[in-house]
Amino acid sequence: MGFFTGFCSGFALTSSVLFITITIHRTNRLEQRRAIREQVDQINWIAASAGAYDRRFAPQDVPRRLEDRLHKNDEEITMKEVLKHRWNQEVEKLARKAHETRWEDVRDTAVGGWQSATNLFKKE
Known part of the structure; x- marks a missing residue:
């Protein structure tokens, strides 16, 4: 150079x-x-x-949630707020799923997958 x-x-x-x-x-x-x-x-x-x-x-009450502000249309909504709202929704879904999951079923599924993988490699 x-x-x-x-x-x-x-x-x-x-x-x-x-x-x-x-x-x-x-x-x-x-x-x-x-x-x-x-x-x-x-x-x-x-x-x-x-x-x-x-x-x-x-x-009077000022709407602070994004859904309320979307319907009102008088405040400027930034991309940061939209992405933050989507992120919070995803985190809420994951937290709800983790709370409702039966971990015994997850363990049994993982053990079954491991056994099938070992059987595939051992050719039994």
């Missing part, structure tokens, strides 16, 4: 790594800023005298 080619490829690699790092850092900072603003709003709502002592002045 020549000097010019090596220099250009090193520059391209370094600048792309720096760009990706800065972009990730910036998105993390924006997400943190949004979360902090949300928490400050919640703290201010709790600390507000009208909302804390007289519930007539409290705001």
Whole structure:
């Protein structure tokens, strides 16, 4: 590899790594800023005298679940929230399946599979 080619490829690699790092850092900072603003709003709502002592002045329920927000269509739903929702559904399915599984049946199936594999290799 020549000097010019090596220099250009090193520059391209370094600048792309720096760009990706800065972009990730910036998105993390924006997400943190949004979360902090949300928490400050919640703290201010709790600390507000009208909302804390007289519930007539409290705001209406704001839908926080993704399904409710999908039907409402007034808030922006990000890809991160959709993927997080799908992930939570998958984890819930796996947890339910693990809870409902009879482990004796799993053990018996594994033993049967092992015996059939050993019989296949031994040619019995």
